[in-house]
Amino acid sequence: MTFDRSVKIAPSILSADFADFGREIQAIEAQGADWIHVDVMDGHFVPNLTFGPPAVKAFRKHVKTVMDVHLMISPVDAYIDAYADAGTDILTAHVEAGPHSHRTMQAIRGAGMKSGIALNPGTPAEAVEHLLDLTDLVCVMTVNPGFGGQKFIDMTAKVKKLREMIGDRPVHIEIDGGVDPTTAPLVVAAGADVLVAGSAVFRGGSVENPAPYGENIRAIKASVAG
Ligand code: DX5
Ligand code: ZN
Numbered sequence: 001m002t003f004d005r006s007v008k009i010a011p012s013i014l015s016a017d018f019a020d021f022g023r024e025i026q027a028i029e030a031q032g033a034d035w036i037h038v039d040v041m042d043g044h045f046v047p048n049l050t051f052g053p054p055a056v057k058a059f060r061k062h063v064k065t066v067m068d069v070h071l072m073i074s075p076v077d078a079y080i081d082a083y084a085d086a087g088t089d090i091l092t093a094h095v096e097a098g099p100h101s102h103r104t105m106q107a108i109r110g111a112g113m114k115s116g117i118a119l120n121p122g123t124p125a126e127a128v129e130h131l132l133d134l135t136d137l138v139c140v141m142t143v144n145p146g147f148g149g150q151k152f153i154d155m156t157a158k159v160k161k162l163r164e165m166i167g168d169r170p171v172h173i174e175i176d177g178g179v180d181p182t183t184a185p186l187v188v189a190a191g192a193d194v195l196v197a198g199s200a201v202f203r204g205g206s207v208e209n210p211a212p213y214g215e216n217i218r219a220i221k222a223s224v225a226g
Helices: 021-030 053-060 077-085 101-110 125-131 156-166 184-190 211-224
Strands: 008-011 036-041 067-072 090-094 114-119 137-141 172-176 194-197
Touching: 008 036, 008 211, 021 036, 021 053, 036 053, 053 067, 053 077, 067 077, 067 114, 067 194, 077 090, 077 101, 090 101, 090 137, 101 114, 101 125, 114 125, 114 172, 125 156, 137 156, 156 172, 156 184, 184 194, 184 211, 194 211
Parallel strands: 008 194, 036 067, 067 090, 090 114, 114 137, 137 172, 172 194
Antiparallel strands: none
């Protein structure tokens, strides 16, 4: 993975058909996804449950781009090796998930993955200031995590502040929640380069009829072009 700040679309398979993940991943990549975003939830850190390491390892066989795994779990550290073994490229943990995010970022890199740190809407940018040399990605949540299809919460000021704090370090700013062609321009103008989108990408399409996936991805890209 080489670092670049061009805008990337990372469809969240939380909005895919849960009985058909392999073909959904193939379809969304064929339609132009840059990364595949995998939302892991534990029913404890967030009020919803999705899947764990064995499922993520099975997804990996179908991902040709970048597998971006977003852990909404607490605690994190005991599971880091399992996500490395599952073939994760970027492993993101929440700064709110425990008192030792610094150790968690070190451990993720130590296990051979890129590290990411996520912030809930109620958490200020300063909470990750001392992690920026240990992280490859900051994920700014623009919904309270747990569910797809929620309304975008404007975090533009936080994104701008993070962009300044990051300076010329090779750290991505990812936006997660409520991203669509109306909200994407706000966060890209503020300095984001990775846009997670679930409902806005998967709506209207299916494995049998994947063309709308491509139209939806292109609509988000067009909204931030130039
Ligand atoms: C929310 C997840 C998101 C979610 C985004 O907890 O982290 O990745 O799936 O879904 P949309 O794009 O529908 O808001
Ligand atoms: Zn996510």
